[in-house]
Amino acid sequence: MSHTVRRIVRDMRSQDARSRGDILERSATDLHGLREANRTLVLNYIRSAGPVARVTIARRTGLSRTTVSSIVDTLLKEGLVREGSTLSAAPSGGRRPVLVHFNEAAGRILGVDLGRSHLTLIATDLAANVLARSSGPFDCDLGAEVCLPVLVEKIRSFAAAWEISWDSVIGLGLGIPGPMDARQHMLVSPPRMPGWHGVDLYRYLRRELKVPIFIGNDANMGALGESRFGAGRGITNFAYVKVGTGIGCGLVIDGDVYRGSGGSAGELGHITIDEDGPLCDCGNRGCLEAMTTAPLIVEDALHAISLRRNQGDAAADRAVASSLLKREGHIDVADVVMAAFAGDAACRAAIERSGELIGVALASLVNIFNPTVILLDGSVARANDLVLEPIRHAMQLRSLSAASKNVQIMTGKLGDNAIALGAVASVIDAAFGPLDVSLGIGQPAQPEQNGHQEAPVEPVENVEKPVRTSR
């Protein structure tokens, strides 16, 4: 394991231990804690605004130039930053300052999206640039005992196929459907995932893969991914809603994923839509998830098409619908979406009905939570306006206008990578801490140019100023 990766992993372990209450939080006056906080501040400024000159880091963070130089020297030794191209002209015609770059190639991160019926694996660098990706079917119905060894094997062979050395991996993040006990890293009675309740995923993966592991509910990971890298960037209050084989929802409140008291916030799929409706896998009746999911849209569309055929409506029986009927049992919602785009009325109607039901559930969410944006994701979101329009209509109709008038409903930007990228973000947050927006960190970087913008820096006393840590 390289020195750089070892340092990151050690930091994450001590942070993990702190979050598990194994050791006491260091007091704010602790000198070591202060140095660590300043190091984090400098590293995160470089991560977000780099390449940047040392003098700018000092100016923007409020730390002295001596302190910044000492921290940058340490980061250079650790391999987390590198020095590169100089500014084309110095601020006052003097020596050209060398720019400090974040060294995103210093390590690798693995992101895992484990769905009820699929598995997506990605490998990224430390800036979440996707370097490798693999996706395929995965059957969670077989239970954790069967699935976990298969999962570990698939992760290992993915890393081997893409020549990702385990020594370079700073951590693995994993998103999985179902309510999650965030403290225990366990699924709690996940609907339609027999044999997964109470399984200690963290301990198993940690033991087998020997890298830091970060596990979360898939919708929360999707929300985190969109928040860091996608359509949720810069939006402080939004909901991420994933409609596929199940329905999940991640809530971002004041810029952070809200997990609730026990880790199961955002179970939109189990909002009651019809108290006399069909039985849900959670044991209740008429939950949103019992009334509309991707497989139910397919069922609905096929039923309508075959009804139409039985009634001898040959004119309406387009070739596209005919081909769907022939492949019954082997089609998914993507086929229905494609048929709907091609103009098939039954497929359109099935998607619209789904949109109305989702809109009814979202009206409750909007009334309670008043988000700025709702991001729809999952296979059903591929229907785009065909499903978004009925959602918007039903949501507006059934919520208070004060809560809903400014809500935008749109699709996410990261598509099939949202959850895996959120999982990667959970590792990055643990390794480096979230970026601090109040310092301009996390905002688009101001490019360093030839000197003129660089205001002369006042001499700063050689004292480390206390900084806020957002953890």
Ligand SMILES: [Zn+2]
């Ligand atoms: Zn339910």
